Amino acid sequence: MEVTPLRKAARRGLAEEAADRVREAIFAGHFPPGAPLREVELAASLEISRGSVREGLALLAREGLIHGGWHRPTTVVDVTAVDVEEVYSVRAALDRLAATTARAHATPENLAGLDTRVTELATAVRGRADGPRLLALDIAFHDQVYAAAGNARLTEAWHAVRSQVYLFQLQRISAGNEHYRARVVAEHRELATLIRDGEPARLARAAEDHVHSARRSLLTELRG
Template identity: 65%
Template sequence: MLQPAQRRGLGDEAADRIREEIFAGRFPPGGALREVELAASLEVSRGSVRDGLAILEREGLVQSVWHKGTRVIELTESDIREVYAVRAALDRLAATTAARHAAPEHLAELDRLVRAMAAGREGPAHGLLALDIEFHERIYQAAGNRRLLEAWHAVRSQVYLFQSHRIRLRDEEYRDRLAEEHGELAALIRERDTARLAETAEEHVHSARRALLAGLAGNNAGE
């Protein structure tokens, strides 16, 4: 059951609530999103729901088709490869740029997030994923390139969705590698080792893609 919106009539509030449900898997890939039902659950107008769905469509989380309504995006191999390819290129540039421009407070924040990942290894998966996404957000902020940050924001919600499915399919593998991989990225940024950092940042993304695709293949084989 969706929690009622706290600010009636606001599309961004509706988008926040629906996005949370998508990330949690309660609206599965390919699932229909019906305005009437959403408006009733959120206790807002259909117009507000429509505005919220438009926000989520711009984020790439949902697709609207004329006469067919709005659905959560599918997790196809093609979509996964496209999103992770874009992310790999962006992360490589963000990490190497951050290595040149990061201030001490940026580095301290990355270290704090790595410690939180290690300390929360046995905690809720959604909390670990939030730390994961925040870590990369901090790298983009440290890079100091506004357009690069905007490019990351354009795919961030899709990355979150795909990573949430990766965790559901291969939870233990994600937990085992989270702090170590991000700790390595933080150390290389601190050392300003842009050559190794470029390769490591890309491989970090490609390993996530491989894990998701392997999890999906294993899940499909077991059906």
């Protein structure tokens, strides 16, 4: 079996590097949901030990991106309706809190960062960037919202589900991204505007609606 090419691991923390490279490959679509991840092949591709690969895979398992166990193969998580309902319900609560907290605490630099992310999204849409590029910018916008909120524990909670959100959104746009492409700029511009000076209750609803819209679209694709 041909091994998917991965960027060679730099010698910092090899487990962290292995996790980074495998995560990148998953998000690039080289390892789709349900795909097996074999330590021997990954170690050969990354040119590091199986032990470092094993530790890196353990990091990804804690992110909820892969699963495995004794006498069970390690695989990328499948995207099921149950998983989507659970992850997106958690994300809706987190995004609502992050947005309203950012509304109260964002600095001018934070607000400028949100505007920059929206501009990047608009430029990418006009340039017909592919779905994965739009998704990377989408997630970067939400990273900026959490940074603007200035709550370290809230950011940690976001990072606990971020990889799963990324994978699930990738699944959503891989099935057809025109609906996503048509809405992504307007939805994020609205959030940036409301975080700057919007009515808090309206902002809270918009943050939740943004997540629930994504959830409904993905569930439609899964059930289609």
